[in-house]
Amino acid sequence: MRTLLYTGKGGVGKTTLSAATALRSASLGKQTLVISTDVAHSLADALDTPLDNEPRQIGDHGLYAAELDTGAELERYWGDIKRKIADALRDQGLSPTVAGELAVLPGLDEIVGLVRIKRYVDEGRFDVLIIDSAPTGAAMRLLSAPDLGQRYAHNMLNLSRGVARLVLPSLRSVLKSPIGEALVEERIKRLFEQVSELREILIDPALTSVRLVLNPDHMSLRETQRAYTYMNLFGLSVDALYANRVLPEQVQDPFFSEWKADQAAHLEEIRHIFAPLPVFEVPLRRREVVGVEALQSLARELYGDSDPTVPLSQEQPLRFLVEDHRYVLTLRITGVEGGNVELSKQGDELYVRIGTLRRSLVLPQYLAGLNPAWAQVEGDVLKVAFEEPSSR
Ligand SMILES: Nc1ncnc2c1ncn2[C@@H]1O[C@H](COP(=O)(O)OP(=O)(O)O)[C@@H](O)[C@H]1O
Ligand SMILES: [Mg+2]
Helix, strand or coil, X not given: CEEEEEECCCCCCHHHHHHHHHHHHHHCXXXXXXXXXXXXXXXXXXXXXXXXXXXXXXXXXXXXXXXXXXXXXXXXXXXXXXXXXXXXXXXXXXXXXXXXXXXXXXXXXXXXXXXXXXXHHHHCCCCEEEEEECCCHHHHHXXXXXXXXXXXXXXXXXXXXXXXXXXCCCHHHHHHHHHCHHHXXXXXXXXXXXXXXXXXXXXXXXXXXXXXXXXXXXXXXXXXXXXXXXXXXXXXCEEEEEEEEEXXXXXXXXXXXXXXXXXXXXXXXXXXXXXXXXXXXXXXXXXXXXXXXXXXXXXXXXXXXXXXXXXXXXXXXXXXXEECCEEEEEEECCCCCCCCEEEEEECCEEEEEECCEEEEEECCHHHHCCEEEEEEEECCEEEEEEECHHHC
C-alpha cells in the first residue's frame, strides 16, 4: 500500500487536493481510501457527501472516504480502561464529566489516530491511502524516535499518577485494583509497538510520500519551510509541493496586479527553496471546489494522464545527521560554481550564501540553539556542522 500524506496550514487546500488526488487514484483502478485526520474536518463538504469514522464508498469506483472520529478510536483502544478509571474516580466523589476527562491520558488521541493508519496497512484492503491531515506536531514527534514511545508511556503514567496524587491521594491504591497499573502500562506499550512499526512504513519513501500544500504568500511559505524541516528531521520524504490558488493569466483587473506580482515572486522562491522537488501550480478556480465533478476536473487539470500515487521525486535535498558526535545538516545545491560559504543565523533561520547562491532554511529546535561551526561544499552537497555557542 502506498500512503500519501497531505499537510499544510489551515485553509490552503489540503482537503481539496487530497480528495482530487484520491479521485485520480481511483480512476486508475486503485482501491483508494482518503481519510481526514484534521479535527477541522472538511472532507465530507469537499466531496459533498456525509462521511463518518468508517470508510464509505464514493460513487461506483474504488474510492472510499472517512473522517477520523478520535472519540470512537479512543473507545476502541482505551474504552475499557477509561471506564474503569472513571468509575474509580467517580466512586471517590468526582463528577462523572471530570472523571471521564481525567481517564484519558494526554496525547492519546493523536496516538490512536496513528494506530488507525497502521490498521489499514495491516488489512491490505486498499492500494492507496491518502491522509488529509493538519500538521500535528505531537504525532510527528512521537514518530521521530523509536524509543520516544517508551519514554512517553513512562511520562504519561507518571503524569497520571501525579494527577491522581494531586486530585485524590487514595486513587493510587484504587488504580492498583481492579485495573492495575500493569494493565495500563501493557496497553500503552502495545499502542507504541504499533506506532513504532508504523514509523518504519512512514520513513520508507517507496511506501510513503509527504506532500506539502501552500499558497504563494509569505506566511504560508515560512510555515511550509518549517514543516519541511521537521518532516526531513523525522525521516519522512517530501516528494512534491502544491502551490494552490495561483491567480490565472486571464485575471487582468488592475486591482490584482500587485497580488499577481507577489505571487509570481513567491512561486519563484518556492521553486528555488525546495529544488529539485516538483512544485504543482494550482490555479485559483472560478468557484469553490465542491463535489466529485469539480474535484475530478481539478484532478484532470493537475495530473492529466499521469499517476500521482507514485513517488514524484527520488531526492531528499535536506538531511539531518550526527557525524563524529556533531550535528550536521546536508543540503543539495545545484548550479554552484564554488566560492566561499558564508553562513549567518537569526533565531531559527539559517542563511547560506555561496557566490551568487542564496538560501534560507528553518532549523529544527535542537539546532537553533547551536552555532554553525563550519561548512563545506562537496560536489552538489553543502554540509554544515553545528557546535555549542560556548565551545569557541
Ligand atoms: N484552487 C482553488 N480554487 C478555488 N477554490 C479553492 C481552491 N483550493 C481550495 N479552494 C477552496 O478553499 C476552501 C478551503 O480549501 P480546503 O481544501 O478545505 O483547505 P484545507 O483543507 O487546507 O483547510 C474550500 O472551500 C475549497 O473549495
Ligand atoms: Mg481540510
